[in-house]
Amino acid sequence: MIPNIGPRGQRQRMTFGIVSLGAALLLGIALFAVGAPRGWRAVLFIPLWLGALGVFQARAKT
Numbered sequence: 001m002i003p004n005i006g007p008r009g010q011r012q013r014m015t016f017g018i019v020s021l022g023a024a025l026l027l028g029i030a031l032f033a034v035g036a037p038r039g040w041r042a043v044l045f046i047p048l049w050l051g052a053l054g055v056f057q058a059r060a061k062t
Contacts, residue, residue, distance in 0.1 A: 003061035011019045017054025
């Protein structure tokens with residue numbers, strides 16, 4: 001496969017992915033600690049999805 005992005009782009013996407021996953025982790029801990037309703041915990045999907053997308057794109061060089 002021919003890479004679509006260079007090393008700088010890979011680094012940016014990996015950084016974004018890791019930061020998003022870390023934010024989701026912290027938010028998840030906070031929501032569970034305060035006993036937030038299920039609907040509020042569903043919001044975790046967004047940073048988890050963005051984080052996974054960033055990591056997968058960086059690894060696939062796309």
